[in-house]
Amino acid sequence: MACFRLPTLGIFPLRVSASSRRLARRRIRSLLKLSSCNARRFGSVAASTVQRFDWDDVVRIAEEVQEDDDPSDLRGYFEKVRHCNRGSELKSEFVPFLVEDQIVGYIHNGFLGHLRQFKEVFTVGLHNNDCHDESHVKFHSSLITPEERTRAVGDAIKCLGELIPGTRNELYPVTSSYGMPVFFSLERAAAPYFGIKAYGVHMNGYVEMDGQKFLWIGKRSVFKPTYPGMLDHLVAGGLPYGISCKENLLKECEEEAGIPRSVSNIATSVGAVSYMDIDGCRYKRDVLFCYDLKLPVEFTPKNEDGEVDSFRLVPVSHVANVIRRTEFFKPNCSLVIIDFLFRHGFISPDNQGYLKLLQSLRSGDCS
Numbered sequence: 001m002a003c004f005r006l007p008t009l010g011i012f013p014l015r016v017s018a019s020s021r022r023l024a025r026r027r028i029r030s031l032l033k034l035s036s037c038n039a040r041r042f043g044s045v046a047a048s049t050v051q052r053f054d055w056d057d058v059v060r061i062a063e064e065v066q067e068d069d070d071p072s073d074l075r076g077y078f079e080k081v082r083h084c085n086r087g088s089e090l091k092s093e094f095v096p097f098l099v100e101d102q103i104v105g106y107i108h109n110g111f112l113g114h115l116r117q118f119k120e121v122f123t124v125g126l127h128n129n130d131c132h133d134e135s136h137v138k139f140h141s142s143l144i145t146p147e148e149r150t151r152a153v154g155d156a157i158k159c160l161g162e163l164i165p166g167t168r169n170e171l172y173p174v175t176s177s178y179g180m181p182v183f184f185s186l187e188r189a190a191a192p193y194f195g196i197k198a199y200g201v202h203m204n205g206y207v208e209m210d211g212q213k214f215l216w217i218g219k220r221s222v223f224k225p226t227y228p229g230m231l232d233h234l235v236a237g238g239l240p241y242g243i244s245c246k247e248n249l250l251k252e253c254e255e256e257a258g259i260p261r262s263v264s265n266i267a268t269s270v271g272a273v274s275y276m277d278i279d280g281c282r283y284k285r286d287v288l289f290c291y292d293l294k295l296p297v298e299f300t301p302k303n304e305d306g307e308v309d310s311f312r313l314v315p316v317s318h319v320a321n322v323i324r325r326t327e328f329f330k331p332n333c334s335l336v337i338i339d340f341l342f343r344h345g346f347i348s349p350d351n352q353g354y355l356k357l358l359q360s361l362r363s364g365d366c367s
Contacts, residue, residue: 051229053328055219055312058231061325062318069325071317074353076324080334081360083327087278094283095124095135097194099149099183102176106195107137108281114160121152139184149184157190164190166225172198173241177367178287185241195283197365198238201249202336203267203291205234205257205301206316213316213344215337216301218256218308220330231322231329233336234301234311235259245269245289257311258302259293267293270343273335274364287366290336292343320346335361 097105253264
């Protein structure tokens with residue numbers, strides 16, 4: 001694993017010949033085209049495809065002066081928000097998943113067919129909703145306690161095998177909303193197939209030097225089961241069962257970036273973003289709790305769990321360019337960084353669409 005610190009005045013200023021600049025521009029155009037194509041691909045496939053770009057490509061695209069590019073144009077940011085909020089017109093293809101008469105998720109009609117074989121775990125029936133009947137899914141009446149439900153649904157997921165790829169033996173708590181009683185726990189990889197609300201923590205690790213702000217950015221390992229090789233936050237992770245947001249953040253800081261608790265303990269909670277994304281049978285309803293941590297100038301991150309290939313310290317204005325121009329970042333990371341850009345003054349109320357973009361960062365059910 002490698003770490004790189006950039007010079008204060010920019011990212012590797014290059015003195016190159018005109019022919020080299022032309023080659024670089026062609027490389028950038030091809031990468032931008034590939035990036036755009038990947039964004040349009042079927043999401044679950046693209047999410048597992050290794051992204052073929054390196055830090056030099058990121059540098060070139062971040063620094064490239066484009067005649068038709070206006071930093072105050074928010075359209076690139078809106079595109080990232082839309083990418084995390086696809087498929088709203090397909091909600092009718094999903095049925096509610098009820099536990100103790102509370103809606104905890106939504107299951108696609110197609111995936112429901114696979115669950116029908118587990119008759120001692122799930123029941124499919126009708127319930128009245130505003131004077132009309134609609135299908136719903138419940139646990140079998142014999143499954144009363146959270147432990148019984150967790151064990152039963154876990155066994156069903158094992159039987160489904162590759163229908164739910166990427167299982168990692170990490171449990172998410174299933175509730176009607178954040179902080180409410182836990183009805184059962186569900187394998188993390190299965191969360192979008194059951195349409196449950198999932199929560200996570202994302203941290204912007206930044207540095208101030210000579211009046212300029214920089215963000216530490218990670219590049220995911222190519223061996224990650226999801227979004228391999230893409231750009232990511234310095235620290236981020238899902239919120240598993242039985243741990244608080246702050247404790248989870250401190251743990252992730254140690255594992256992902258080698259940040260000691262004496263430093264990470266001063267990370268500040270700054271809000272949340274949310275999104276709702278439908279991709280085939282998958283319905284993601286995610287809320288990400290956002291944190292900022294101002295790091296010492298001399299700090300250099302060190303990954304401890306093998307999930308990050310390398311880190312780079314990048315001027316915030318260049319990070320903004322990469323988000324606006326490419327699909328290099330893991331999609332939900334873009335939302336958290338856009339929120340950072342708002343709060344640190346990189347997006348101004350004078351920019352057309354300011355309030356609409358601000359509101360769109362919480363397009364999901366933020367509860």
